[in-house]
Amino acid sequence: MSNNYDSSTLSLFNTEFNEQTAILLEIFTKGIIDSEEEYQQVLSSLRSLVTISQITELSFFIDLFEAIESIILNYKLESLQKENKVLIELNIFILQISDFPINSPEKFENWFSEKKIFNDKIQTILQESIRNTEAQIKVTETNTNADYVDYSMLDLFLNEISTNIMVFNEFLLKIEDSPANIEFIEPLMRAAHSLKGAARIMQMDVIVDLTHSMEDLFVKAQNKEIVLTETDIDISLKAVDVFSQMLEIQSSEISNWLISQNENIYRINNEIKNRKLSHKPKEIVAQKKENFPSDSLPIVCEQSPSEIKISIKKLGKILGLSSQVMIENKWLDSFTESLLKIKRNSFSMLKDFDEVTNNIPVENKKLFSKFLTKVSKELSQNITDITNNINYLGQYSRKMSNITEKLYGNVVSLRMRPFSDLTSQYQRRVRDLAKNLGKRVKIQINGKNTDVDRDILAKLEAPLNHLLRNSIDHGIESPEIRIMNGKSETGLITISAFHKNGMLNIDINDDGNGISIDKIKQKIVDKKLSTKEIIENLNKEEILNFLFLPGFSTRDFVTEFSGRGVGLDVVQSMIQAVNGSIFIESETGIGTTFHLTLPLTLSIVRTLLVTISDEYYAFPLTKIEKVLQINQKEIQTAEGRKYFTFNNEKIGLISAAEVLELKTRPITSGKIPIILLKKNQFIYGLIIEKFIGERELVVRPLNKLLGKIADINSTAILDNGSPVLIIDVEDMYLSIDKKLNAGLLKDINLNYKNNSSEKKRILIVDDSITVRELEKKILEKSGYYAETAIDGIDGLNSLKAGNFDLLISDIDMPRMNGFELVQEVRKNKNYSKIPIIIVSYKDRESDKLKGLEAGADYYLTKSSFQDRRFLIAVEDLIGKANN
Amino acid sequence: MSQFTTFFVGESFFGLNILQVKEINNNMKFTYVPDSPNYIKGLLNLRGQVITIFDLAKRIGREPIVIGTLTRNLILKTDNETLLLREKGLINKEVGNDGIGFIVDRIGDVIEIDDNRISSTPANLTTIAKEFISGVVEMDNNLLILLNITELVNFNTK
Incomplete structure (x- = not known):
């Protein structure tokens, strides 16, 4: 057996080895460990040594340092704080290995066989330490029934488990795809190792054993003694499941749970051990180890947290x-x-x-x-x-x-979290599901770092899971069919999250067979949801929308996973609940995509601010189909109800003020602002008073003491500082429907006609509020209808919008004075005939002449309010109020 | 000994433990809430918090308060804000955790009252529903009615 060691890793080993052994020697020489910090220092040095040995593939040192680590962990801090001979023994060991001929790799083998006896010795010490621990645990167990698990430590432990589960899942699946890629094993090894250490601290021996076996397996794989097979990965994933289950258990129940699971875990553990054995160690080919870039060194020490929790x-x-x-x-x-x-x-x-x-x-x-x-x-x-x-x-x-x-x-x-918070489990889930269904599916996730509001993230979990299941079960074909259709055996599901137009978009795409439009059409007819004639005229998008109807499922048989007919309708309603929308795109033979559009956050909502009966209200933009202004001429009547035609569709008109039970006002302007609300079969044109503009509002809940307020969803503070109510559009559909059926909504336009035909309409333009209100009062008292404007420009606008019979104006006003206003009015042919009265403080003859010259019919001074001259002039021009 | 914030609705003299009160102001810019009980005055912005204000007069079955120069809002502390006080037993009334307050005709003095001067509600002394009153105190020429704020903000009851 020969080994070619890479010189750069060796020099790394050299530095680390010298540094860490020096630390250990310093502590061990004392024969006692003084403090918690020192204990941790020892463990961290040993861990560094184990890792660097693994990287350098020096199995002698891996075994040695792991054993020492176990010994230290077994003895625990309490027994090492007293003078302990084991430390002295360890000290001698470390002194004796310091002559390792690091610079001459050719001498390694000799040195190792020379020191082989060390490993045996250390194993003896290890056994002793285990006996020591067992004795201790027995004492604990007999002395007290209390759980030996420290809860605050437990939290940390569980935290560590959850981090490592992700690593396991991610890299086990990567390894499955490319078993030869050693790079993927490294993180697995590290995860198993750190869990082992943590479990040991928690004194969860079964877990220690389990992780130890896992680590062994991975180490062997990394050393290329074995190649991980699918079975290895299955078993490892079973072990990972044990960890996942631990996260579900209440802290106080953990130790009981472990006892109850003992057998199960033991079985998994044995399976892993057996796998190890069943692999014939392959001939180890002398191979140059890839260079480890220095920054890929495993980080042994705890990283300082980059995130904190906040309520x-x-x-x-x-x-x-x-x-x-x-x-x-x-x-x-x-x-x-x-x-x-x-x-x-x-x-x-x-x-x-x-x-x-x-x-x-x-x-x-x-x-x-x-x-x-x-x-x-x-x-x-x-x-x-x-x-x-x-x-x-x-x-x-x-x-x-x-x-x-x-x-x-x-x-x-x-409030934002990365999208990956949601998707970290997906690799695993997709793999399991696909396996169960006899399919081969890979998942690719794009935009893992896309910011998503935490509330929305939580609400997305169920719908996304459902759509994933859907894609695997209905979308992706079985491997045989895929091959037959000239596709690759493995199907691909792509989830993409991205921001667009101030909205969060999530696309779930599969490269499966697509949704059969003909099948849906058949189903629609079968289910008597519509007639053949009608659906033939529907476009693809409209046909696909039938999938969202409750109880509509195209799957002929029910599987464990999907096809039960509950589903897409639930998905849709869940997404609508967070003000989002969903639509389907499908191409036969190519695949299906579900497009989800959601607001970026639930705490901020983009709204259209309007006034209704002089009060501000905000409509969430996502709930508005369209905003438009219609002319009174466009309004028609049918069956006693007013409607207008838009895109060939007859849209019933509803007064928002009436729905909200606010004071209704006559519609005075020629153009009527309308919010178009559309949902399924409902379509309404909601008449409001005035569009103010688009606003982003921070949503706050209404006081719970108020209970549910009809048509209102929440509140927010406007930039002028006053609270505004945000309309609950979904609720509004219901109350409109209810009120229509109960005949509670009056015919809006009638209102307008009544008002306009009964009363003569006068526009008052004056910059002084006192004068405006005084004039208005006098006129209204006499039975006229009066509206006000604050200066020439404002007056001109009101005049354009409303149907006025008389204009009364001041002279001195900002922006456009009375003379200019009169001239403008006379120039415009639409209302050039309107009678005009000027009322001013200026009582000089020249002013009067100037006013009349400009086109006014009367020139009064403000003293005229005291006598009847003002009213006489009005009556002279447009007659008495009631005829 | 407890300190009480006092205030008037018409000629009726009311008191509320001062520890229950967050602040008093005269911001009368309410946002009307449709479909709410008729004694709800509306919503108010208090430094970024939305406070729901009710009309105390209307709430106890009288004519609504006419807003004038002396009209004030009494903003109550939320349960979170009174948590310590309630733990210490200094007050015992809860009003929920969403900002709430009410308007009164005018504010009186803060007065200190010995606990043993507080007596239970005498029958026929007042037209106000009994559950709204937690006790009364005989003053020199007036009767101080201490309000049971928990019941007042319980809008489920009539």
């Missing part, structure tokens, strides 16, 4: 606070605004002052000149200061809003 409640609070910071920050804008006002005022003060200065008679000027210059200078200085401060504030405000938005975004992202 959802605390996270929610931080989220609330950071959104509040963002909202509070908006105050800076209004503050800047007020500073600008001060600046403007100071300017006009300066101007006034200059005028005063100029008008002082020359003879007095001398007297004041010093004082005047001083004040003027101070005023200019103030203006400069304010200007500077406004600039600083502006900069600060921009910076702040930038930072707060980032902060907010980051806090929100705290």
Whole structure:
């Protein structure tokens, strides 16, 4: 037997060997271990030595250091803290191996046979240590019934198990695919080894034995003494199942569970051991070991954790606070605004002052000149200061809003987990399932690092599992058929997760036989869900949608895994429950893809903000089919109900205010804003008051004390700081349906006609709220309908939208004054004939003339409110309210 | 000895253990909640938290409060916030963990009351449902009604 050792690994071994043995010698010489840290130090040094020996393939050292490690673990800290002769013995051992001729590999064999006796000796010590441990355990067992398992350690242990299960699953399956690839064995070995160590600390002997056998198996495979077969992998996976089961057991039950499983585990253990034996050690071919890049060195020490746990409640609070910071920050804008006002005022003060200065008679000027210059200078200085401060504030405000938005975004992202959290088990699951069904299936997962909200991740588990099962059972063909169809024997399922258009997309694709459209059509007819004539006119997508109906299954027989007819409908409703959607794409002979579209997070929802009866409401965008504005002319009546036609479809109109039981208002504008809601057979045009715009809102639950509020899902805080309610669209379908059946929804358009035909409509344009409201009151008291606008531009817009009989306007207004407004109105042929009254404080004759010239019919001063002149003018122009 | 926040609804004089109260403010910008009980005033933003506010007058069966300059919100501490206080036995009322509060006509003084001055509700003394009252205290020229806040926020009862 000859061995070619790689010089770079040997030099690595050399460094590690010298370093670690020095540490051990230092401690062992004392014949006592002082502290927990020292104990851990010894174990970690030994572990490093075992690993480096494994890498260098020096089986002598592997066995030796493993044995020493076991001895130390068996004795445990308590008995080593007293002077213990075993440490001295070990010390001698290590001294005696320090003459290992590391630089002359040709001498290795000689050295090993020379020191062979060591291994026997060490085994004796090991046996002794085991007896020692057994005695100790017996003492513990007889003395107390208490569990010997330390719970906090147990948590760590279970944590370690769950990490290693993933490693096992991943690499066992990789090995299955390419048994010759030694690289995949290394992590398995490491996992078994670290579990062994951990189990030993927990004193779970059965697990120690089990992992030990596993490790042995892997080590042999790595040394190329054996090649792992499918059976080896099956058995190893059985062992992994034992670990998985442990995770399911309550901590307090673990020791009992282990006792109950003792036999089972023992059996698996034996199987693994037997596998080891049944492999004839192959002739070991002298082979140059691949170079290990230094960074692939197994990490023996615990890595410092890169993630911590945080309670959802605390996270929610931080989220609330950071959104509040963002909202509070908006105050800076209004503050800047007020500073600008001060600046403007100071300017006009300066101007006034200059005028005063100029008008002082020359003879007095001398007297004041010093004082005047001083004040003027101070005023200019103030203006400069304010200007500077406004600039600083502006900069600060921009910076702040930038930072707060980032902060907010980051806090929100705290809720995100990588998609791989969900899929780590899939390799294994797919393999088991496929095996059971006699198929060969591989799974490929793309976008493992895609961020997914933890809530959504949790809700995705069941639907994804179902779709996976579906693909394996219905999608992928049996190997024989695949070969017949010229495909590779092994089917491929690809799961891809990615972000697109602010949504999370998950595609589950199989390269199977696709869904037979004809079969579905036949089934639809058989199940009397529709007639032949109708389905012939449906497109593929629509046919595939039948699969989502409850009780619809194309599979002729039921398997253990799928085809029971419950399924796709449940998948769909689960996905809809998180505001997502699903659709199927299938190509005969090529495969099937399920496309899932989900919101990125449940805590933030993208909404359309609208007003209904002057209150804000938010509709989740994912629930809205379309938003549109229709003309009143487009509205038609059928069977006493109003509808309009859109894409050849008749859509019934519903007033959102009525559904929510808010005060309904007459529809006044010519264009009616509508939200189109569509779900299965339901399609409604929901009339709202006004579209405000798109908003991303942080969802908060409603107070539980309120119980379920009809049509409302949750609440959120708007950027103006006021809470807004988020509509529960699903619930709204139900209440619309209920209210329609109960005849509770009035005919909307009738409302409008009544209002408009009964009352004459007057638009009041004035920048003073007092005047506006006063005029409105006077007019409404007399039976007119009045609407208000706050300046010329606003007035012009209202005029375009509504059907007004009279316009009343002020003169001095921002943006567009009364004269300009009147001119604009007269220019537009749509309403150039509308009578106009100007009401102003300006009572100079020139102003009056200017107004009338522009096109007003009346020019009144505001004192006219006191007498009846105002109303007389209105009546003169459009007549009394009621005729 | 316990300290009580006092407040008025009309001429009725009410008290609530001060340890139960998170803050008092005059933010009257409520968001209306359709389909909610008629005594629910609406939702309020308190530093990023959404607080549900009810009208105390309407809740105890009177005419709703007309919002004026003295109208105030009394915001209650959530159960999480009173956890320690309740463990220590300083208070014993729970209101759930979602922010809640109510409006009153005006706020009175904070007064200190000896526990043995608190007596159980006398019959026929008040029109308010008995379960809303945890005790009364005879004052010089007034009767202080101590509210049972747990029952008041139990919106399942009428």
